[in-house]
Amino acid sequence: MRTVSSLLLVLALAACEPADPPGAPEAAVAVDTTHVAEPTSRVVVAYKGRLEDGSVFDESERATFNLDQVIQGFQSGITGMHVGETKSLSVPPEEGYGADPPPGIPPNATLNFQVTLLDIVE
Template sequence: MKYSLFAVILTLFVSCVSPEIDNEPIVPIDYTEKNEAEILKYLADNNLTAQKTATGLYYVITEPGTGKQPTATSSVTVAYKGYYTTKKSFDQSPDAGTTFGLQQVIQGWTEGITLFKEGGSGVLIVPARLGYGSFAYRGIPGGSVLVFDIKLISVN
């Protein structure tokens, strides 16, 4: 009994320790150069001509759309497919799309979706710093470049 109680206390203590090494916080890795090379290779391999924003987001507008254009604070309905540069899919919306506020998503989407008008479609290529950063998130490895096929259905 005494050893069982000790094991439980030790388990609780270890599970509450912050992710530090030698009392130093874990520092995010800067994937900027690696992501840039990966994106340029993806564009060349797929014969895509993309625009690049000042933040490093790449985008291709295949259908400009004719409706309203959202702002960074808009609520939108978007149909999308998310995948890596290897073309392995990690997420997809229902055909009817999904609705969300642009303040509730990764920075690459907040910036990128505002480049489309209702009815527009294209591709967003999001470097890690505009996505989930250098740490893994829900199965997406840290430092990942994310590619999204986007169709802006509506600005709500």
């Protein structure tokens, strides 16, 4: 009985799709190098904002902003990004909300963002 179980296991494993071999290249991410965010661009982004303790204070899968109307650290972090690019931003309090933040963010908090630039609206 044990031999039959082992044989069935070997046959089941043989029918599986092989995994990517070690060192195989990762799937390519499409980055549009012809469109670059400028300090006054209107952009569409996906982002997640976290506090230093890791708690999420804000996130969106698709948000549209004018970069000249957001906090300085978010603006400077996205400026220069290409459509399709993902970037991690660490925004110090003096480039974020400082001593007078909106609800849910403590005063003088460092803000950490994971941002993907989805589009630049022309």
